[in-house]
Amino acid sequence: MPRAQQPPEVDRHTLRRVAAVATSLSAVIATSVIAGPATASEVTLPCALARTDAHHSEGLDTWNRAYPRPARSLNAVMVFLSFPDSDPVADPAELAADYFPATSRFFERASYGRFTLRPAVQRRWVRMPQPSGSYGIRRDWDADRRGAYLRDAVAAADDTVDFSRYDVVYLVADPDAAGVDSDATKVVNLDRPLRADDADLRRFVTVFEQSPPDRNVLAHETGHVFDLPDLYHRPVDGKGDWDTYVGDWDLMGSQFGLAPDPFAWHKWKVGWLGDGQVACVALTGRRRAAVHTLRPLSAPMGPGDERRPRLLAVRTGPRSVLAVEARGAAGNDHGVCAEGVLVYRVRSETASGSGPVEVLDGHPGTEACWGTSVYPQLADAPLGEGESLDDTADGVRVQVYGRSSSGDWTVKVGRS
Template structure:
């Protein structure tokens, strides 16, 4: 049974400490010319339910699992393709008054967030941020009285905060016109993100307060600044918002209480500090950014060969999947330093296990490391080093003896496509 309310809280802290653009208070379209028309947007790849050849690879959502990796994405989340209107409300408090123009805070996240989604989705998500209230909205209570801390539940503090921001914005905002809400909090409210990350998303929340006849069921709150002191904040600080909005679209946290050790920097849902990164191919299929024709399902016993193109480029086969059960399997894709993947230092074939019966934040995805205990190939701040060289290269083989699965990388052609061989019982 899908949980009616999802509280996604961050345990993230930066892995290592190393040493704005113009505001558009209006709808903003990305530069892509291949955006689909509005009105046909859906949450997740609904078409996969009609493709019998892919059915074994379309692992199902497990009952009672919060933010399951299974397909399809259940109702209640924001649409993940087509035109998405994102309402941005900028708020401060009597005990934490904003010290900069609201336009400056908005410019920390846009148009960067829109561009990130356009690139990751191959233009299939037209993310349009709007800020109809151009000034800070002052909340009636001091920040401390809302009782907001890391891990705070929706009741009672966040409910009160949502009710207060609705009351403040409602004269100028038609909430029914938007698909999701971003609450951009003045950075001086609450602790530094270096100490405690408060940014949080409540998604699929049918119990949320209503405004203009709709529930504010998909709302992200962004606090402080994810500034590690390295001088890269202007380029990387916005990335907390694509992470939080990932929850609004139904994606789970891939980091665990121990940090990003199961996925590393291979998905923004694992690490959103540091250099730019993309999402996994499994997530792109789940969100409807990859077509069924771009998925190769290795469900039959025996040996099969598959050719995969780099995930960063549009078109062609992008993902091979080896189902192990109705709720788990191995995903195989090619990652290169292109698109949103800035930190890839060892291009190659990334192999990872997806488990739809594991809760958000508990490790629903685990990456196989082709070079275990190597220390990695990067020293970039806030990039998990050990898994940075996880991809498999030609001549290397991943083996799961317990399930009898072997995935071998055969060769790479001049266009960066990789040929792999999958053997399974």
């Protein structure tokens, strides 16, 4: 995940709302990929995109069983690694407090209490056999050196950790060691698993953060463990804007975002939203438009909510949908810049980091929350009451009629 790019410190713009807004995005031509192995369908709705071979595909008709699904409690272990060239300054308990219970609470809120991440924090440093600089730790890590690091870490910790008991493994390096690069924090997936305690270890979250770490960094990396993609755009030369696809929306775009709660599409993918909370909008034949009541994504679950839509999805192609959800200043999104109805495009054939999700800007002529937003151009993307958006690429129009006293939004979706 990229480091923060701080915008200039200026006063926050006053948000301006207009009666109607239209925007268009050119269609992106992506290379087709072959669908994954056929299995019994897990999601039956017609707007459920099929999972493809794209890395962290946004298809959700079936679950990729190479990843643990966070629809139940999962156990995690946090191992702290020191090096012979540096005596740790911090205590493992101090570093653990940078991540927990905050990360578990993030997922508890995001999942409406349906998922619990249970960390087992090791209280002692585990000494690696080689100096920190010998592993060549960096963002784009040499595979052989990275493999040596993982093998050494598992071997060094095996006497005190029963790896067979855990679904998620966090390897936290001494942040003060000379060879540790804070930009290298990431999930490592192995084609050939390491073997320990009669268990195959296929992926690790390697943590190299300074203390305090980047906000929500562990939740972001843990999202990859659950098969969620990177939503940011990485410039070819590493310079420029990283957040042009989704801005502040969903922590898989930016861990610094003002609205880090996962998209409704992601909540549906991992099982936190059920089929009854998704409305597939069919705009075929004589059915040119439909009006829906949309429950805010961050609203607590209550009686009857399993049949109240929090996601509207319009199938726009074999591997694409236009998604509509309501975002508000509550839960993980308590610091959101602008509330309203958010519209975005999802493509199941587009790989992680290449733009599988794109937010459509409801106010392309304005920016908001300079000084706090990671990408002010999309900070005020949601539509407010009386506003509309035309997606000319797919011929779909989204109109927001109003909001009820209970907070629900009335949204019309039709042909433009």
